[in-house]
Amino acid sequence: MAGLSQAPTYGALKPEMLVALFGLAVPLLDRRLEEDEKSLNALTALLGLLFAAIQLAEFWPAAVQKVSLPGLTGVFTLDAFAIYFKLAVVIVTMFVVLLSVRHRDGGGTRSGAYYTLLMLGAVGMMLVASATDFLLLFFSLELTAASGYLLMAIAGENPRSREAALKFFLLGTFATALLAYGMSLLYGLSGSTRFSALGHCVAGSANRQPLLWVGSTLLLAGLIFKIGVVPFHQWVPDSYEGAPTSVTVLLSTSFMVAAFAPVLRILVIALLAWHEALRLIVTGLGIATLSLGSLAALTQNNIKRFFGYSAISHVGWLLLGLIAGLTRPRLAGTEHQAERDGLVAVLIYLLVYAVATLGALGVVSLMRRQEVVGEEMDDLAGLMAHSPGYAVLLLAFLLSLSGIPPTAGFIGKYLVLLSAMETGHRRLTFMAIFWATVMTYCYLRIAALIFAKPEAEGLPLRRSLTAAAALLVSAVATIIVGLDPQPVIVIAQQAVQSLF
Numbered sequence: 001m002a003g004l005s006q007a008p009t010y011g012a013l014k015p016e017m018l019v020a021l022f023g024l025a026v027p028l029l030d031r032r033l034e035e036d037e038k039s040l041n042a043l044t045a046l047l048g049l050l051f052a053a054i055q056l057a058e059f060w061p062a063a064v065q066k067v068s069l070p071g072l073t074g075v076f077t078l079d080a081f082a083i084y085f086k087l088a089v090v091i092v093t094m095f096v097v098l099l100s101v102r103h104r105d106g107g108g109t110r111s112g113a114y115y116t117l118l119m120l121g122a123v124g125m126m127l128v129a130s131a132t133d134f135l136l137l138f139f140s141l142e143l144t145a146a147s148g149y150l151l152m153a154i155a156g157e158n159p160r161s162r163e164a165a166l167k168f169f170l171l172g173t174f175a176t177a178l179l180a181y182g183m184s185l186l187y188g189l190s191g192s193t194r195f196s197a198l199g200h201c202v203a204g205s206a207n208r209q210p211l212l213w214v215g216s217t218l219l220l221a222g223l224i225f226k227i228g229v230v231p232f233h234q235w236v237p238d239s240y241e242g243a244p245t246s247v248t249v250l251l252s253t254s255f256m257v258a259a260f261a262p263v264l265r266i267l268v269i270a271l272l273a274w275h276e277a278l279r280l281i282v283t284g285l286g287i288a289t290l291s292l293g294s295l296a297a298l299t300q301n302n303i304k305r306f307f308g309y310s311a312i313s314h315v316g317w318l319l320l321g322l323i324a325g326l327t328r329p330r331l332a333g334t335e336h337q338a339e340r341d342g343l344v345a346v347l348i349y350l351l352v353y354a355v356a357t358l359g360a361l362g363v364v365s366l367m368r369r370q371e372v373v374g375e376e377m378d379d380l381a382g383l384m385a386h387s388p389g390y391a392v393l394l395l396a397f398l399l400s401l402s403g404i405p406p407t408a409g410f411i412g413k414y415l416v417l418l419s420a421m422e423t424g425h426r427r428l429t430f431m432a433i434f435w436a437t438v439m440t441y442c443y444l445r446i447a448a449l450i451f452a453k454p455e456a457e458g459l460p461l462r463r464s465l466t467a468a469a470a471l472l473v474s475a476v477a478t479i480i481v482g483l484d485p486q487p488v489i490v491i492a493q494q495a496v497q498s499l500f
Contacts, residue, residue, distance in 0.1 A: 012059075012078040012130070015052040015086060016123050022048020023119025030112025038111070042101045042466075045115040049094045049122070056087050064494045074194045075133040084347060084495035085129035085261045092253045092354055093122045098470035099362050100246045113154060118250070121147030125258030132269070134183045134193040137262055141179070141226065144258065145172050148251065152243045164242025171225070171235045179222025185215030198270040216271060223266070226259035228312050229319070230288040237296075237308035241375075245365035248304055252311050252361060253354040260318065260350055264343065267326065268499050279326040282319055287431065290316025294435040297442050301377050303364050306442070307357065310401065313439055314353050317416055320432055321346040324419035342419040343499075347492040349412035352481060356400035356409055359474040363394040366467060380449045389468075391450045396475045398447050400482070402440040408481035415489075 026044050033040055063080040097118065124143030131137040149172070152165035187193055189212050190201040201212065225232040240248045271278060293312030300306035324342025367379055384391040400409035413436065420429045481488055 012076060015055045015090070016126050018052045018055065019048050019090070019119050019126070020123045022051075023116045023123070026115045026119070027112035039101050041112050041115045042097050045097050045119055046094060048119060049090050049097070052126075053087060053090045053094075056083050056090065059083055063498060066498065074196065075136050076127075076130045077132050078130060080498035081265070081495045082130040082261070084491065085257060086126045088257045088351055088354065089122055089125045089129070089254050092257065092358060093118065093250070095358055095362070095470045095474065096246060096250050096254070098466040099249060099365055099464075101464065101466045111154075114151065117147045117151050117154070121151070121250070122254065125254055128258050129261040131262060132195045132265070134187065134195075138179065138183060141262075142176065144255065145176070145226075148247075148255065151247045151250070152239065160242040161244055161247075164239050167242075168235050168239045175222045175225035175232065177222075178218045178225075182215045182218030182220075182222060185211055186219060189215065195266060195269040198266075199272070202271055203273045216274075219266070220263075223259070223263050224285070227256060227263070227318075228289075228315050229285050230292050230312070233289070233292070233312050236312055237300075237305045240308035240311070241302055241305040243304075245304065245361060245375075248307070249358055249361045249365065252307060253358045256311065256315075257350050257354050260346070264322070264346065265499065267322075268343075275326045279323055282323050282326060283428070286316050286319030286323060286428070289313075289319060290432065290435050294438045294442075297439060303375055303377060303380070303446075304361075306377070306446075307361060307364075310439065310442070311357070313435065314349075314401075316435070317413065317432065318346050318349055320420055320425075320428060321349060321416040323425060323428065324416075324423045327423040327425070341493070341496065342416075342423065343496045344489065344492045345412070345415035345419045347495055348485075348488055349416055351488065351492075352400065352408035352412040352478070355474050355477055356397045356407075359397035359471050359478070360394060360401065362467060362471050362474070363390050363397070366390065366464065377446065377449060380446060381452050383450045390471070393471050393475050394450060395447055396478055398443040400478045402443045403436055404440070406479065406482040408478045408485070410482055411485040411488075 022044055025048075026041050029044055030038070030041055059078060060080065060083055063078065063083050066079075097115070100114070100118075121144050124140045124145075124147060127136065127140035128144065131140055149165050149169045152168060153162050183193070186198055186201075189209060190197045192198075202216075221232065225235075228236040239251060243251065267275075267278065290313055293309050293314075293316055297306055297309040297313060300309060321342045325346065327342070364375070367375075380394075383394070396407065400407035403409045403413035417429050417432060420426075420432070
């Protein structure tokens with residue numbers, strides 16, 4: 001693989017080390033802070049994430065040019081694909097920290113333990129993006145999942161948070177068992193834990209072995225649980241509803257982005273020889289995921305639960321782009337236009353979805369005030385009358401999630417549909433358009449509530465300069481990418497090209 005050095009060194013781990021060190025420093029600082037100084041915990045976390053982002057940006061030019069970068073050969077790779085996902089995780093986690101500074105969902109979001117778990121979860125997600133070995137992948141996924149379980153449990157005082165954490169843990173344990181058993185079978189067949197060794201095994205005569213199919217199926221089943229693909233989606237709405245809103249933001253953005261990285265890398269490196277069979281499997285999963293997520297979203301009255309099913313629907317769109325990428329697998333030396341490449345469309349869609357969802361749920365996180373819980377659709381009624389700035393921002397994010405121009409969401413959906421059409425999946429394209437119309441109705445129903453005349457004078461949303469800044473930057477990025485998507489397309493194309 002390009003981007004690997006010949007000698008095992010640890011220079012490529014600098015971003016992860018920075019995030020981990022600052023994360024571990026937070027509880028040491030927390031012990032010396034008074035209650036009114038707890039916002040310094042967030043500042044410490046932000047500094048670590050900022051330094052990591054700068055380090056990743058410095059790695060990018062060499063990764064794009066496929067210059068040898070410091071890495072652990074065959075285990076950890078620092079190509080442009082990994083850097084793309086790491087930067088997305090780091091930036092989104094920074095926004096989550098900003099939203100958490102004055103968060104009142106529960107008492108835990110001001111503690112040092114909250115930010116430490118947030119940072120360690122980010123480390124796990126960053127390692128996931130670079131993993132090219134099953135052992136590192138397993139460790140990284142479990143570090144990420146463990147942080148998620150604990151964040152749900154400690155960040156909220158509501159008993160529902162602990163219930164959601166328990167459900168997530170039990171279902172996650174089941175997925176972990178599938179993942180571990182699949183990895184053990186593949187190790188027994190290939191004699192190695194490297195993705196590349198599995199690729200050689202699949203491409204050779206061993207691909208006729210039934211156990212190879214069983215192991216690969218279990219491996220993929222464990223991975224698609226992390227992104228909420230039907231039928232492994234049950235944890236998504238329950239966890240989104242029960243978790244504190246700041247943790248829901250993390251689950252729906254960073255976790256989603258990071259979980260797609262190993263799926264794409266394994267399909268391209270290890271299982272590309274089976275692209276025809278995988279395309280049929282992913283097609284079935286994509287249809288079920290898109291349909292169920294869209295249908296279930298129609299009946300939801302809880303905002304966070306609605307966004308859970310909305311996330312499932314968007315996963316269906318991501319699978320549609322993946323189907324296009326598997327239909328026309330990109331081999332080394334093959335050139336495709338970036339706008340018509342399914343894998344490029346997936347990377348762009350992930351980014352624009354994460355930004356819009358972060359913004360929408362960020363507004364929801366500010367709705368908890370005084371006696372208002374702020375988690376039901378009706379709580380949004382008349383938002384324009386008492387908090388016009390937040391209402392306009394929420395509208396921009398809803399339009400992006402709907403795929404309405406000139407937002408970034410339109411570009412994401414357009415590229416996915418274009419890649420599907422160019423690879424001959426016309427029926428899937430029309431089906432996706434139909435379900436997009438259904439989801440647009442759901443999002444516009446929320447928009448109608450925002451501009452509805454309130455029955456009584458509502459309370460303005462909580463004031464938070466850090467949250468307002470994060471939401472404003474997210475909204476501006478949504479509009480800018482919608483108006484001029486070419487820079488993002490080029491970056492995503494460079495990330496995909498580094499895989500081959």
